[in-house]
Amino acid sequence: MVPKTRRRVFFLAFFFAFFLGRLAAAGAATPGWSLLDEVYDLAEKNYPGFLDREALEAGAVRGLVDSLGDPYGEYIAPGDLPFFTSSLNEEYTGVGVVFQEVEGQIVLKEIVPGSPAARAGVKPGSVLVAVDGRPVTGLSLEEIGRLLEGTAGTYVEMTVTLPGSSARRSYYLRREVIRPPVTGVHLFAGQVGYLYLRSFPYWAPEEMEAALAWLEDRGARGLILDLRGNPGGYLDAALETASLFLLPGKPVVQLLGRDNKVTLLQSRGPGQDLPVVILVDRDTASAAEVLAGALQANHAALLIGTRTYGKGAVQTIFNLSNGGALKLTTAYFLTPGGRAIDGEGLKPDIEVAGRQEQLDRALQVLRAQIAPSLVAAVPAGK
Structure with missing residues (x-):
């Protein structure tokens, strides 16, 4: 990768x-x-x-x-369209390694969970030496990526040196379609769930639903949804994700198209009733702003952090007759209450600077909401 x-x-x-x-x-x-x-x-x-x-x-x-x-x-030229599509969908065909150049060496920074590389036991920190016997020294990251990627079902040999050792090991791996995880979950003390959403590929709602179920099974009574740094993705993914939090029929977003035509998109449900705090920052953009704006407008979540990016433009991809494509803005989105986001962003309910400070404030807010009432715990007449 x-x-x-x-x-x-x-x-x-x-x-x-x-x-x-x-x-x-x-x-x-x-x-x-x-x-x-x-x-x-x-x-x-x-x-x-x-x-x-x-x-x-x-x-x-x-x-x-x-x-x-x-x-x-x-304008996306025909030769650039496969990479564009892969980048857009955030999936690719390969073996599931994320690498970077460190002091002239190609280091495997991350192994995608469940990928061919992960199942084979490839370790993060290994140094990539060769692909199909070809040394990678002097090759660009893009060239190495092309060697590792290929058609699903084909095989590639990857030779590495193990972390902290000069010993070499080769792995014969079968290429697959790789979907890097876009969610991360954690349960804080006080039964506060934490769910990080990296972006909105088309499979994001499926991962979100599984993450919410994981937290529910462990007794979460409140949720921090972290959208900081989330650049967006598919509109449908944002709509389906919002539907996990909002009851059917609740407004999610307005689309302002040609001739000022407004289309209202609504939640499909099922919704949920946990108290939610959403963390946002200046890199929260596009589909992430749709989700945050929808939950804020429906009083289903509090926003904590800094003002969001302000990308309220909707793009459509059109196939062209020469095999290329055109990406064109075709509408603008508004919050359920009709407030424009493009160039403005969302203002959080509680403005807090600093990543750790934002998380601490979110924990404080949620723990205060879900803590048992001390008054209710005192017997009558005491």
């Missing part, structure tokens, strides 16, 4: 709809684009260098998208 040095924040209403029409059809003028055709004809007749029609068309498309003023708009 190649570590992501730049996380794209995507908030999607739909995935891979069809884009109707192209900017320019090869060899024919497109009505309404006479200036573009004129420039191309002049270049074709007068430019002494080679004209690559495909590259010129892609450049024209990028220029059109850039000129829209859409900060999230993007």
Whole structure:
């Protein structure tokens, strides 16, 4: 797995709809684009260098998208689409290792639980030496990632030196579709559950439901939902996750589309009745803001932390006829009460700076809510 040095924040209403029409059809003028055709004809007749029609068309498309003023708009070339899709879905085909370069060595920083590497006993801290017998020295992280990734069901040999030793060991691993976990759970003293949600891939609600069940089975009476650093993901994932907390029919988010058309999305249930505190910060964005805003507006949670990022734009991905895709903003989201988030963010109910301080305050608030009443514990007349 190649570590992501730049996380794209995507908030999607739909995935891979069809884009109707192209900017320019090869060899024919497109009505309404006479200036573009004129420039191309002049270049074709007068430019002494080679004209690559495909590259010129892609450049024209990028220029059109850039000129829209859409900060999230993007043209994805056909060759970049597989990586884009993998990055968007946060899943990939490989063996389940996360690595980084440390002083010239490729160190396995993390082994994805349940992955082929984990089942084979590969240890974090091991140094990657070779892939299929090819030394990785001098290769970029992207090149190493491509060697490890491949078609599901195929095999790859990974040679490492064990942590704290120069001894080498080779693992023959079968590639699988890898879904890195997006949740983490813990039960604090006082029956306060803690649930961290990293992002919103399409399987996030399933993990969230399992995490909530784990906490419930252990007697959690309150919940801290940590959305700090969560950059968002799929709209449907945010809607389904909100439905785990809100009763059916409760408003989750408003979508403001073309011609000021407003669509209200509602909870599908089942909901739950634990007191909830949500931790947010300036990197809580997009779908994470939808979830936090929905629970705050429905008085189902208190927000503690700092103002959120403020990404309230919805993107749709359209397939293009050349095998590429267009990512385009198609709507903006509002809180259930109609408050815009884009460029503004959510203001927490209790503003606290500092990660540990935020967690401490959340624990304090929840423990106060779920502690037995001292008055009720005193017999009548005492």
